[in-house]
Amino acid sequence: MSHDHHHAPVASRYDLAPERSDIGLIRPDRFTGWRDWLTTVDHKKIGVLYGAFAMFFFLVGGVEALGIRTQLSRPDNDFITARMYNQLFTMHGTTMIFLGVMPLSAAFFNFLVPLQIGARDVAFPRLNAFSLWTFVFGAFVLNASWLFEFAHLSGWLKSFGWYNALVYTDFAPANGWFSYAPLSGTFGQADAALRAPRFTGVGTDFWIIGIQILGIASLAASFNFICTILNMRAKGMTMMRLPVFTWMTLVTSFLIILAFPAITVALIQLMFDRQFGANFFNPSAGGQPVLWQHLFWIFGHPEVYILVLPAMGIVSEVLPTFSGKSLFGYPIIVFSGAVIGFLGFAVWSHHMFTTGLGPVPTAAFSLLTMAIAVPTGVKIFNWLGTIWGGRVRFTPPMVLSLGFIWMFMCGGFSGIMHSSAPADSQQQDSYFVIAHFHYVLLGGVLLGLMSGLYFWFPKIFGRMPKASVAYWASGLVILGFNLAFGPMHYLGLAGQPRRTHTYHAGFGWETWNYVATIGAFILGIGVFIAFANLVWTAFRGEKCSSDPWDGRTLEWSLPSPVPEYNFARSPVIACRDAFFAHKHGAHRLVYEQDGGEAGVHMPSQSWMPLLASCGFLLAGLGMPMSAMGVPHAGWVVIAGLGVLFLGIWLWALEGPGGYMLKTPVAPAPAPAEAAASR
Amino acid sequence: MMSRFIARVGLLVLPVIALLTAGCSEADLKVRQSTFDAKGPVARMQYDIFMDSVYLVTVLFAIVGGLLVYAVIRFRARPGDENKPAIVEDGHGNPVTEILLIVASIGALVFLAIPTLKGIWYQDDVPEDRVPAGRLSVWYPRVEGGVENYAEAVKDQVLEIDVVGKQWWFRFEYPQFGLTNDGRRSVPNELVIPKGVPVRINLRSEDVIHSFWIPKVAGKVDLMPGRRNRMWIQADETGHYYGQCAEFCGDSHAYMLFRCEVLEPADFARWVRAQKQDAPEPPAGSKAAEGKALFAAKTCAMCHNVSGHFGAGAFGPDLTHVASRKSLAGAWLDNRNPEAQRAAEAAAGGNTEASAPVDRAVQKANLIRWIGSSGVLHAEAAEPTRDVKPGNRMHYYKMFNVAGLNETKTKLTPSELDALAEYLLTLK
Numbered sequence A: 001m002s003h004d005h006h007h008a009p010v011a012s013r014y015d016l017a018p019e020r021s022d023i024g025l026i027r028p029d030r031f032t033g034w035r036d037w038l039t040t041v042d043h044k045k046i047g048v049l050y051g052a053f054a055m056f057f058f059l060v061g062g063v064e065a066l067g068i069r070t071q072l073s074r075p076d077n078d079f080i081t082a083r084m085y086n087q088l089f090t091m092h093g094t095t096m097i098f099l100g101v102m103p104l105s106a107a108f109f110n111f112l113v114p115l116q117i118g119a120r121d122v123a124f125p126r127l128n129a130f131s132l133w134t135f136v137f138g139a140f141v142l143n144a145s146w147l148f149e150f151a152h153l154s155g156w157l158k159s160f161g162w163y164n165a166l167v168y169t170d171f172a173p174a175n176g177w178f179s180y181a182p183l184s185g186t187f188g189q190a191d192a193a194l195r196a197p198r199f200t201g202v203g204t205d206f207w208i209i210g211i212q213i214l215g216i217a218s219l220a221a222s223f224n225f226i227c228t229i230l231n232m233r234a235k236g237m238t239m240m241r242l243p244v245f246t247w248m249t250l251v252t253s254f255l256i257i258l259a260f261p262a263i264t265v266a267l268i269q270l271m272f273d274r275q276f277g278a279n280f281f282n283p284s285a286g287g288q289p290v291l292w293q294h295l296f297w298i299f300g301h302p303e304v305y306i307l308v309l310p311a312m313g314i315v316s317e318v319l320p321t322f323s324g325k326s327l328f329g330y331p332i333i334v335f336s337g338a339v340i341g342f343l344g345f346a347v348w349s350h351h352m353f354t355t356g357l358g359p360v361p362t363a364a365f366s367l368l369t370m371a372i373a374v375p376t377g378v379k380i381f382n383w384l385g386t387i388w389g390g391r392v393r394f395t396p397p398m399v400l401s402l403g404f405i406w407m408f409m410c411g412g413f414s415g416i417m418h419s420s421a422p423a424d425s426q427q428q429d430s431y432f433v434i435a436h437f438h439y440v441l442l443g444g445v446l447l448g449l450m451s452g453l454y455f456w457f458p459k460i461f462g463r464m465p466k467a468s469v470a471y472w473a474s475g476l477v478i479l480g481f482n483l484a485f486g487p488m489h490y491l492g493l494a495g496q497p498r499r500t501h502t503y504h505a506g507f508g509w510e511t512w513n514y515v516a517t518i519g520a521f522i523l524g525i526g527v528f529i530a531f532a533n534l535v536w537t538a539f540r541g542e543k544c545s546s547d548p549w550d551g552r553t554l555e556w557s558l559p560s561p562v563p564e565y566n567f568a569r570s571p572v573i574a575c576r577d578a579f580f581a582h583k584h585g586a587h588r589l590v591y592e593q594d595g596g597e598a599g600v601h602m603p604s605q606s607w608m609p610l611l612a613s614c615g616f617l618l619a620g621l622g623m624p625m626s627a628m629g630v631p632h633a634g635w636v637v638i639a640g641l642g643v644l645f646l647g648i649w650l651w652a653l654e655g656p657g658g659y660m661l662k663t664p665v666a667p668a669p670a671p672a673e674a675a676a677s678r
Numbered sequence B: 001m002m003s004r005f006i007a008r009v010g011l012l013v014l015p016v017i018a019l020l021t022a023g024c025s026e027a028d029l030k031v032r033q034s035t036f037d038a039k040g041p042v043a044r045m046q047y048d049i050f051m052d053s054v055y056l057v058t059v060l061f062a063i064v065g066g067l068l069v070y071a072v073i074r075f076r077a078r079p080g081d082e083n084k085p086a087i088v089e090d091g092h093g094n095p096v097t098e099i100l101l102i103v104a105s106i107g108a109l110v111f112l113a114i115p116t117l118k119g120i121w122y123q124d125d126v127p128e129d130r131v132p133a134g135r136l137s138v139w140y141p142r143v144e145g146g147v148e149n150y151a152e153a154v155k156d157q158v159l160e161i162d163v164v165g166k167q168w169w170f171r172f173e174y175p176q177f178g179l180t181n182d183g184r185r186s187v188p189n190e191l192v193i194p195k196g197v198p199v200r201i202n203l204r205s206e207d208v209i210h211s212f213w214i215p216k217v218a219g220k221v222d223l224m225p226g227r228r229n230r231m232w233i234q235a236d237e238t239g240h241y242y243g244q245c246a247e248f249c250g251d252s253h254a255y256m257l258f259r260c261e262v263l264e265p266a267d268f269a270r271w272v273r274a275q276k277q278d279a280p281e282p283p284a285g286s287k288a289a290e291g292k293a294l295f296a297a298k299t300c301a302m303c304h305n306v307s308g309h310f311g312a313g314a315f316g317p318d319l320t321h322v323a324s325r326k327s328l329a330g331a332w333l334d335n336r337n338p339e340a341q342r343a344a345e346a347a348a349g350g351n352t353e354a355s356a357p358v359d360r361a362v363q364k365a366n367l368i369r370w371i372g373s374s375g376v377l378h379a380e381a382a383e384p385t386r387d388v389k390p391g392n393r394m395h396y397y398k399m400f401n402v403a404g405l406n407e408t409k410t411k412l413t414p415s416e417l418d419a420l421a422e423y424l425l426t427l428k
Helices: A033-039 A043-072 A082-117 A125-153 A203-231 A244-276 A289-323 A330-346 A348-355 A359-387 A396-417 A421-427 A431-461 A467-493 A510-540 A578-584 A608-628 A633-653 A671-676 B002-022 B026-030 B041-074 B095-124 B128-134 B265-275 B287-297 B338-347 B360-372 B414-425
Strands: A600-602 A659-661 B159-166 B169-173 B190-194 B199-205 B210-214 B218-223 B229-233 B239-245 B257-263
Touching: A033 A043, A043 A082, A043 A125, A043 A431, A043 A510, A082 A125, A082 A203, A082 A244, A082 A289, A082 A431, A125 A203, A125 A608, A203 A244, A203 A608, A244 A289, A244 A330, A244 A608, A289 A330, A289 A348, A289 A359, A289 A396, A289 A431, A330 A359, A348 A359, A348 A421, A348 B218, A359 A396, A359 A421, A359 B041, A359 B095, A396 A421, A396 A431, A396 A467, A396 B041, A421 A431, A421 A467, A421 B041, A421 B095, A421 B218, A431 A467, A431 A510, A467 A510, A608 A633, B041 B095, B041 B218, B041 B229, B159 B190, B159 B210, B159 B218, B169 B190, B190 B265, B199 B210, B199 B218, B218 B229, B257 B265, B287 B414, B360 B414
Parallel strands: B159 B199, B190 B257
Antiparallel strands: A600 A659, B159 B169, B199 B229, B210 B218, B210 B239, B239 B257
16 A cells, blocks of 8 residues: 555656555646645745745735825824724734744744754655645635725625625724734623624634634644754754754744644634624623733733744854854853743733733733843843954845844843833833834844845855845835834834824824834835845846855755755764864764665655645635625535545545655765855 | 945934934923823833833943944954954853853843832822822812712722723713712713822723823823723823823724813812703703704714703713813814914923813814714715714614614704704803
C-alpha cells in the first residue's frame, strides 16, 4: 500500500513518474505555475506567499489609516460618516495586527527557521500549507464584510427580502479591534429564536469568525514551528547555538499557543451570545462585560509581544552582521526574550486600569508593567553592546534596524509613562496611547520587518534591492512616521480621545492633527515605495551573490535562490554564527554524508490542506450571512464544516508520500571563495 | 553614500524639529481638555507623576540615545577595515556590566514606582484628611437652602453624584438632594459641582461601557454596565470645564461630550434649589404653548421628562431646565456665541474655563438643527442635513416596535419645529 521511498532518486521533481496517493489521486508533485503554488508544501514558497499576502494587507490597512487621517485633518470634518470612521479604525487595527504584522512575521519564520537550523523543511509541511491557506481565507472572510458594506452603501442589497428585515445595517465591523462587550454583544432578553437585541450589526459577526479562523491558522503554524525547532536542528545545533531569530520564533510560537486559546474561548462565548442567546457578557442577564476584557487582554497583551519579538529577532541578526561582531550577550538576549514572553502574560490588566479594578490589582499590574521594561531595556543595552567596538557598515537593513532601536526605545519610554496607573488614567484611550503603540508597532515592528525584508530579500530571490531607493523609502517612512505620531503625544495629553470620528474647533487640536495627517501621507508614500521597490526587485532586480552581506548564519551558506532541498548535505554545527566562523577560520563547517546520488527525502505536494482551508472559507462566510438572515446560509456553515472534515480526512488517508531528490554535493565554499564572492 | 543620506535626512528632519519647537507655546498647555493644566488635587497628582516619568525617561533617553548615536558614529566602518581580520568572538557579553545595568534599571523604576503606589491609593477613595471639608453640613450653607435641600441623615456625608452613561449622553443625579431620575429631577450632560470640596462620583452605565473624563479635574474611570465604579474629584477653581466620554461606545462615541460647571458653594446651593423648580406654564395661545402640545403629540414626552408638564419620560434626558444649559445634544452643540466665547476666554487671560452666557439665538438654532436632523424625526421641508449625532435614539420606537408609532406620526413641519423650539426655550 505504501508508496514511501519507492522511487529511485530523481534530479528534479518534474522527472517523477505520475504517482497515485493512497486514495488513488495523482499527487500534484509535478505541477508548475499557479497549481504548484496552490499545492506547495515547500516552506520557502509558503514563506513567500505569506509575505506577499501580508504586504498586500499592509497596503489595505494603510489605505484605511489614510482614510482615518484624512477625516481627522480638520475639525468638524465630514469626509466620511461616523460609522465608516468606526469601521475604518476597527479594520485598520485588525488588518495591521492579524493580516499585516503576524503573517509577515510568519513569512520570515517559514523562510528562515529551517534554513537557520540546518533543516530541509518544517516538521509538518502539509500543516504548514494548511496554516497559510487558513490565514488567507480568514483574511478574506474578515474583508468580505467590506464587500457587503459597499453593496449596502450602493443600494445593491435593497431587492433582497432579508436585507429589508435587518434592524442593523452595519456590515463591516465597527466594534474596534478590541471588540469590547457589551457593545459587541447583546443586551436585554433573547427572543424565542434565541436572538437577543444587539448594539452592532453583522460586521461584528464577520469579525468574530474571521479572527477565529485566523487564530486556527496561527495555532497550527506555531505548533509546527515549535516541533521544527525542537526536533529538526542539524547535528551540533544546540539550543544555545540557535540564531536569535529562531529563538524569538520559538518564544513567539509558545506565546501564540498559550495566548490564542483565551481569545478562542472569548470569541466562542461572544458568538454564542450573539447567535444563540447565551449571556456570558450580557449585563442585563447577569453576564460580566469585564470578563471579555480579561479574556481579550490576556490574549491581547502577549499578542503585543507576538508582534514585537520576531522584529527583535530580525534586529538581533542584522546588527551583528553589519557591526561585523557577534551579538553581545547572546545568552542574556535569549533569556530576556523569554522573560518578556513570560511576563507578557502577567501585565494584561494594564489595559484595564480605568475599569475600576481596585487599588491592589492596579498596583500589582502597575509594578509588573514597570518590571517588563527591564528585560526590554536589557535587549537595547545588548544591541548597543553589539555595535560598540564593531565596524558599522551602513546598508538599508542596518539603517532600518537602527531606526527600529531608536523608535522602539521612544515607544518604550512612553510605555514606562503609562505603566504608572495614576498617570495612565489621563492617557488611557487618548491619542497619547496611539502615539505610544505606533512607536512600538510601526516605528518598532514595521521598521524591524522592513529591515528583515531588505536583509533577506537577496537570499529569497537572489536579487539585490536598489540601495538608493531603499534609503529614500526608509527616510520617508522614518520622517513621515515621526511627523504623524510624534504630535499625537501632545494631542493625547491635550485631551483628545481616540476612536472619535471628529472634534470641534476651539479645543486646540487643529494644528497638530493637520500635521499628523501630512505625516501619515508621507509615511504611506514611503511604505509604498519600499514595497514597490521590493516587488520590482523580486522580478527585475540586479542578481547578487549568495552572501552579499558577509552573513553569519547558515542560510547565507546556501545558493540564492535557495534550492528546494535547502542543504545538499546536512551541516554539522560547532559554534554560534557557524557560517561566519567557517568563513573567517574559527571553525570550518562540516557536512554529513547524506544527499548526493542517494537523494534526500522530499515531502509530496497536496491539495488537501487547501481543500480543508476552503471549509473555513465557506463556514466563515456562512456564519455572518446566517446572522444577516440570508436564507439557507446556515446550511453553508454546515457544508463548510463538512468540507473541512473531508479535507482533513482525505489528507489523513492519502499517505505522506514523498520522493527522493538527488542533490549536487559540491563542498561548501572555502573561506577564500566566500570572501571573494562578496 | 551614507554621509549623503545622513545629510538628506538631516535636511528633512531639522525643519520638522524647528517647527515642533516653534509651535509650542504656553497656551498650548492650557487648552480646554489639557492634562497639563490641572485644576484639582486628583489631576494635579496625576500630572505630577506624569512629570516624574518625563524626568525619568528624559535622563534615560539622554544616556541610551546618546550612547547609541556615539556608538554608531564612533564605530562606523572606515576605509581599510576590509583588510583587517574579522572580529571573531564568542558573544558572551560582559556579565558584570549586564548585572549592573539591570540593577540600575530596577533602581530607575523604583523612582517611578513609589509615587505610583501612593497615587493609586490616593485616587481610589476620598482621602480621610479631605473628608471634614467635604461633609455636607460643614460647607453647605443650610440657612440659604433650607432643610429641603438635603436630608438630616446625610449631613455627615460627602457630596455624592451618580453618573449614568447612556448611548450617547451622561445623566447626573444628586440623590442627597433628591435630584434623581426616579424622582424625575436628573441633570443631563452638564455636571455642576461646588468649588474646593471633594465630591464622590458613583459611575454606572445603562447600556455599553463609557468613560468619565474631565481632564483638568481628574483622569478617567469607566462606567461599566453591571458594576458600580467610583472615583472622587475636586475642582479648585470655578469655571466651565470640558469633559468627554473616553471609551468607544458605538456610532456617536465622538459626539458624547459633557461639561462640568464649578460654582462657589453658595451658588451651588442656589443651583440645587433652582433644579427643584417645575417648568413654568407657557402663556396660552403662544407659540410655546403650541410647542407644548406638540411635545405630547409627537411622542417626545414618552422619553423626556419636563417636571410640571410631562412626567412619563425616564429614558431620554430630562428637559425641565434644558434652556438653562450652555450646550445641547450631549454637549456637542454649543449654545454660546463663538465670538463672545473667544472674547470671554481672552479677557480671562486665555483661561478656557471662562464662559460667555447662553446666546438665545444660537440656542434656538441649535434646537432646530438637533431636533430637525435626528433620526427619522427630520422635518419634511428642512434641508437634508447630516445627523448631528449619527445613530441617536430619537427614533427608538423602531427598536421597541411600539404599535402605531411610525415615521408619519413623528415627522415635523418647519413651523412645528419652530414651535417646539420656542417651547423648549421657556424651560430655563
